[in-house]
Amino acid sequence: MLNDIASVHGNADALGRAPPATDILNLRFRPVNVTFFGPDQFARPDDRLTDLKRYMLHYLEGGAPKSSPAPPGRHRGSETPPAGRTVFRPPVAAVQYTPEHARIQRKLFTELASEFPAARIVCEQDFVDIGVHTDTDLVLFEIKSDLDPRAVIRQALGQLLEYAFHPRHQHKVPVRLLVIVGRSQLTAADQDYLKRLQTKFSLPLEYRVVSSYAAISG
Numbered sequence: 001m002l003n004d005i006a007s008v009h010g011n012a013d014a015l016g017r018a019p020p021a022t023d024i025l026n027l028r029f030r031p032v033n034v035t036f037f038g039p040d041q042f043a044r045p046d047d048r049l050t051d052l053k054r055y056m057l058h059y060l061e062g063g064a065p066k067s068s069p070a071p072p073g074r075h076r077g078s079e080t081p082p083a084g085r086t087v088f089r090p091p092v093a094a095v096q097y098t099p100e101h102a103r104i105q106r107k108l109f110t111e112l113a114s115e116f117p118a119a120r121i122v123c124e125q126d127f128v129d130i131g132v133h134t135d136t137d138l139v140l141f142e143i144k145s146d147l148d149p150r151a152v153i154r155q156a157l158g159q160l161l162e163y164a165f166h167p168r169h170q171h172k173v174p175v176r177l178l179v180i181v182g183r184s185q186l187t188a189a190d191q192d193y194l195k196r197l198q199t200k201f202s203l204p205l206e207y208r209v210v211s212s213y214a215a216i217s218g
Helices: 002-007 100-115 149-165 188-200
Strands: 120-125 128-133 138-143 175-182 205-209
Touching: 100 120, 100 128, 100 138, 138 149, 149 175, 149 188, 149 205, 188 205
Parallel strands: 138 175, 175 205
Antiparallel strands: 120 128, 128 138
């Protein structure tokens, strides 16, 4: 920590003095990863930086402006996939976050853009992982990063049914297909289970495998 203080031209000798300093920050990142701005350089009123409440690393994409708020109870969504980088969450209970979900989402987005070149593909609109919108129908994709396909089906199915059929989610066109997305192939038992869901309950349901380990540019 003394070396870190010295690398940003701080007074390392002040650490541990009595009485202790009143303003000490324990930085959990390397100084080389920090961009320093001039003393007279301030964030714009519409900069997303003004909404951040904690002292932690944030990737701002060049100071992205705030977006206009979505209607109450709605989530606007984005027509670009997530970056897939590792992020820091606010300090609560100790939890490890890996960007597997975002990597899968980004790879799936690329695949769908190739498969449906004329469709509008949206991430996280009303919290749906990916929606493929055409003039006549809608396909919803829910991603789960669990390696057990049975767990993936269990975790994703309820969300897809809600996104497709709950009155809170109004769609301009019919939902044609619900796609559960996982990282592992279905076992024979999982395939039988999925077929039973399709036939017994007439659910427009499919399972798709997308690996998060394939190389992704950008």
